Amino acid sequence: MNHELLLVLALLFTAITLFVINKPRMDVVALLVIVALPLTGILDISHTLAGFSDPSVVLIAALFVIGDGLVRTGIAYRLGDWLVARAGSSETRLLVLLMLAAAALGSVMSSTGVVAIFIPVALGVAARLKIAPARLMMPLAFAGLISGMLTLVATAPNLVVHSELRRAGLDGFGFFSLTPVGLAVLVLGVVYMLLTRHWLTPQGSDEAASVPRLTLSDLATAYALNERERRLKVRADSPLARQALNELELRKQYGINVIAVERQRRFRTLLLIATGDTLLEPGDVLLVDLASPTIGLIGAYQELGLEPLPLPSSYYSLHAHSLGLAEVALPPESKLPGKTIQELGFRSRHKLNVVGLRRYGEALDGVLVDEKLKASDMLLVAGEWKAIHQLQGQSRDFLVLSLPAEVDEVAPTARKAPYALLSLAVMIFLMVSGLVPNVMAALIGCLLMGAFRCIDLDSAYRAIHWPTLILIVGMLPFAQALQQTGGIDLAVKGLVALLGNAGPYAMLACLFIVTALIGLFISNTATAVLMAPVAIATAQQLGMSPYPFAMIVALAASAAFMTPISSPVNTLVLGPGQYRFGDFVKVGVPFTLLVMFVSVFLVPLVFPL
Template sequence: MSGELLWVLGLLLCSMVLFILNKPRMDVVALLVILALPLSGILSLEETLAGFSDPSVILIAALFVIGHGLVRTGIAYQLGDWMVAKAGNSESRLLILLMLTVAGLGSVMSSAGVVAIFIPIVLSIASRIGSSPARLLMPLSFAGLISGMLTLVATPPNMVVHSELVRNGLDGFSFFSFTPIGLLVLALGIGYMLIARHWLGQTKAQNSHALPRQTLTELASAYRLTERERRLRVRPDSRLANHPLNELELRSQYGINVIAVERQQRFRTLLQIATGNTLIQPGDVLLVDLASPTIALLGAYDELGLEPLPLSDSYYSIHSHQLGLAEVALPPESRLPGKTIQELGFRSQYQLNVVGLRRSGQALEGLLVDERLKPADTLLVAGEWKDIKRLHGLSRDFLLLSLPAEVDEVAPAKRKAPYALLCLAVMVMLMVSGLVPNVLAALIGCLLMGAFRCIDMDSAWRAIHWPSLLLIVGMLPFALALQKTGGIDLAVHGLLQLFGEAGPRALLAALFAVTAITGLFISNTATAVLMAPVAIATAQALEASPAPFAMIVALAASAAFMTPVSSPVNTLVLDPGRYRFTDFVRIGVPFTLLVMLVSVLLVPWLFPL
């Protein structure tokens, strides 16, 4: 064993220890690796930085954007609503639909993102049907992991292994190469979790000391908004038409606070949150909050040219994906007590309207602009969710309290959902047909998402999980360094000595076990980067096809069922499900062994040795 190989193995060991400790962060460790390899002379600078131009890295970044487009357009939430409607009060039916839905979504977007979306949905449904969240949240995380076995683009390890095959001049995997195995594992996973859920919690949810978050309807009722909400159409002869709101003084003169405007454009209705500069047009429908429910306004409506319209439900519930509510408290050091609501200038400073005031736990009957605030008052503000979220830590004069439950279901581009599905379909068809490389198909999908305004540039940049990309870029040089220093040959020689005489299937089982165990300590992406070259070299030493060996590594990298820290998907459900470490061990280890058995039996049949 050469000194260079010892250095690379030592660097790899140090990296793994830092990954386990998570100090510093994984992306920082990756950057340290990028520095260490060229400075030690093991690799050239060009070889070390080659990961930044690797097609798989670009493809993964593009898929983050595609997945975010599905979230912004509300497709994920609509699937959740459909699942609730179909499941009814049956826990078994809910578990099946949940795992199918999450696995399907996770096959084309980030599994961690899908699981994060569905956690509040599952908690809400569990509370409604009287089931313990623990019986549903682990199936949720398992479905997220199984989704990585369904398509080529479902998880970064699949693309890393595919890229390694191509780099070695071999045929890579097609879009649906993983699908037959993944579907079988998904079916086994559903059956397994229908049994294993009985070991995870009582049938009835235990009482929790934590109160669930209020909904928009509950907030509106608590502040007595429902008594004061009105919808008013602007008549063609209205004197409000073609004037901005800040010129009309509706709040001070008539006690009418305009919250938002429904405006008909072509064949759809758009909601515009009211600001001082909002220009009122004939035919607009004003969503207003009256200063008092008892105020006599019929004469004012005629004078202003407004026509009252029926309101079947709170307009905050109707427009919950765009229009939000939040409570704002006045902390002890606030300078706001003594000021009137008019003097706060919430609309001009924060693009938000103050619509409610609670004092000593009781909501005031109306909201008068000359009402002076007192210490410990709580305000209710209304506006767009993005403006509400910006209040976090914005001022020492007020404190944004917990947001209502609907904030988890905000879809700022909900009207673009059909276009998002079209973009996804185009990307998948291009990948399946092979007309263009996968990375170009994903970039075309991103550009179409942008062209149809399913996403914007700011949200696209935020959607990319840069630490994950840096981790891949930092780990890719390790594979080359191990190859140059003889580390890959050493690993292959060890595998052949231990399992070579037992046959190829024994080697496949050994590769699966080593990959799955390594994935307990470092990320599955880093594991795939390290194990893919070993798998391909092992196949070449046996003069066998590399495809089944590479497929085994990809499948094992996704089989991170055994501990709550072996995958971010498991970690997400750990606290909401009130799981212990041993819960994942006793449920995950048997299922991992089952997946290994299925993979070792099925992979050589689908990809002949």
């Protein structure tokens, strides 16, 4: 073992350690790797930065855009509506359809995004059927993970392995190369969850109480908004006229939080979502949230030149097409506990108003701007649906847990849904037919989405999960560094010496186990980057086809079923399902072993050894 290999292994061990403790962020660690490798002299700048021009990186970015187009046109949410309609009152039918729908949608878009879409749908159906959400959340997560085994573009590790095959001078995988094995695993997963769902019912839990409210009306009731809503007209002599909201400090001085403004125009009424820069005009009707329903404001109304107007029903229901509510939780890695709502700057940063706060299940009353947040708090935010969707991208500090059912009706480009499906179909056809490279097919799909106005440029750039791309780009040089310094050869010789006489099936099982175990501690994308060259070189050392070995790595990288922290998909359902760490171990470890046996048996049938 030469000193250069020792240096590469030291850097790799350091990177993995930082990944495990998550300090700093994984994309920052990847950038540190990009800087460190050239400084050590192991790789030059061109080889270190080659990942930025890797077709797989561009392809993954394009697929993020395609997935966002499916969300913006309402296709993803309509699938949820179909699920609710078809499930009826049967829990078994619901579980089967939920897993099949999540896997199907996840085969062409981010599994994390799919699970985030289906969580409120599943919670709503669970409430209606009076079943524990825990019986649905883990099956949903497992289906999201299995979706990565269905197509080439379903998850980043598949594309990483494909790229490694191409780099080795081979043809790579086709669009449906993984599908036969993935479908078998999906059927296995559905049957397994039907048999083990009784393990997932929390003992002594109140099933209905754990289900978040899923309509605008229910959210307003849960946070006591109905008692605090008012409509106030700005009189012609009002001192508020022609002044910006951030200059008036109505919330701080009077406990009046302006949510939106109804402004009359010649033929229609415009609804303006309130921001700090909103200028009030005489005749405007303010939709406000009071600090307390019992607050005495008659004198304040007179002083401010405001005239109370009748409010026949909640203004959230009246303006559901443009004014939304969402329940927001603080994930474990959030840095916001200890800060006040005023310090969050929701209105200025996210164009949303914090209108409610629940602590230990109880809605807090009074002026909330100076309230310090705690880790268990739930916030209720109000604003444009577009701003609420954008908040979903702030995954490190916010987790948008409950999107009301009305969001299905306000997809920003819902009328473009047929064009989004056409764009998706064109992309899949081009990939399957091989007329153009996969990356070109994805870019054509993105351009079609843009040409049909299913998505705009700003939304497209926001849809790309840049930390994932940086992570891939930063980890790719490790594969070349290990190859150049003899690390890959050393690993291959060790595997061959250990299992060379045991046969190819034992070698495949070993690669699956090693990949799955590494995936417990670092991202599955980084795991695929490290294990793909080892698998291909092992096959070449044994004189066998590299395709089954590479496919085993791709499948194992998606088999992150064993712990709640082994995949973001599992972490998403941890809270809504009220799971403990041991629940994933109890259900996930046996299923991972079953997936391994199925994969080791079927993969050589699809790609002969």
